[in-house]
Amino acid sequence: MFKKIILLCCVLCFLNCEQPKQTIETTQQHDSLPKTKAIKTVDETGFEPFDASEYMTTQLLIGKSEIFAKEKIYKMHIRGHDSYKINSQGLITALYNISNNYGEYTYTKSGLLKTKATKQHTPALTYYLETFYYKKDGTLQKSTVSRFDQQTKETIKETITDTIALQKNARIFKRSSGKASFKINQKKRIILIYGTDLGFCCGELMPGKNSLHYYYNENQLIDSLVINGLESPHKKMVFEYEYNTD
Incomplete structure (x- = not known):
């Protein structure tokens, strides 16, 4: 029997998401920001450079594999964005969103990426499958x-041996550099980074420059995210990270 823990992540966008009936909310509130005025500057007092290379990431930070494994987390859900399945190694094995496509990933016993695939729910179809071989x-x-060619309805196969191409294809849910842009305030448990022209589900955009404040809890799990528009009025959208533990 698994115990479901739902942590709220507050992202600034216009969409209101319906709250589930059973929700454990974080006690820390971040709703004191103005709702209509653009925030032109960010107070970086208490922040210092931070290496976020250990965090899995897509457009947003997701979390650390070692923490997911330690906490026995097997699923995470960002409401209105992406859902993730996570294995006992703390690695992402599936990525879903509101589209008809999804990603699946397998790993070796040592945690190296073995396969990655892009699939379609209906009708069931695999558009892309790459299998990696290691020394x-x-x-x-x-x-x-x-690769499945939609026009010809044929599957095209190829072998890749170029080192640069291999490393690029095998690098999933990782940043090329973790120390350059991130900052951290350990006292307030906040990770800060800036992003430009952010896009979320349903075609919603955060145009211009934005500041992203990730709030993490005592277990080092990110429980909320606040995005402030620095060049335009910010908007608000509620995300939920759903962690299931036994």
Whole structure:
């Protein structure tokens, strides 16, 4: 039997999401920001450079694999954005959103990416499948790729051996550099970064420059995100991170 823990993540966008009947809300509130005025500057007092390279990420920070594994988390849901399935290693095995497509990922016992695939729910179809092969020391040797051509309805296969291409394809849910842009306020448990022209589900945009404040709890799990528009009035959308533990 699994216990479901739902943590709220407040992202600024216009959409109002319906709250589930059973929700454990974080006690920390971040609703004191103005609702209509643009925020032109950010108070960075108490912040210092931070290496976020250990965090899994898409457009947003997701979390640390070691923390997911430690807390025995097997699912995370960002309401109105993405949902993730997570294995016992703390690695993402599936990525879903409101579209008809989804991603699936498998790993070796040592945590190296074994396969990644882009699939379609209805009708069931695999658009892209890449399988990675490693040497005994764990370095990439090659990959085989199968692509489905929608026009010809044929599957095209190829083998990739170029080192740069292999490393790029095998790098999922990771940043190329974690220390350059992030800042942290350890006292307030906030991670700060700036982003430009952010896009979310349903075509909603946060145009111009934005500041992203990630609030994390005592278990080092991100429980909320506040985005402030620095060049235009910010908007608000509620996200939920759903963590299921036994």
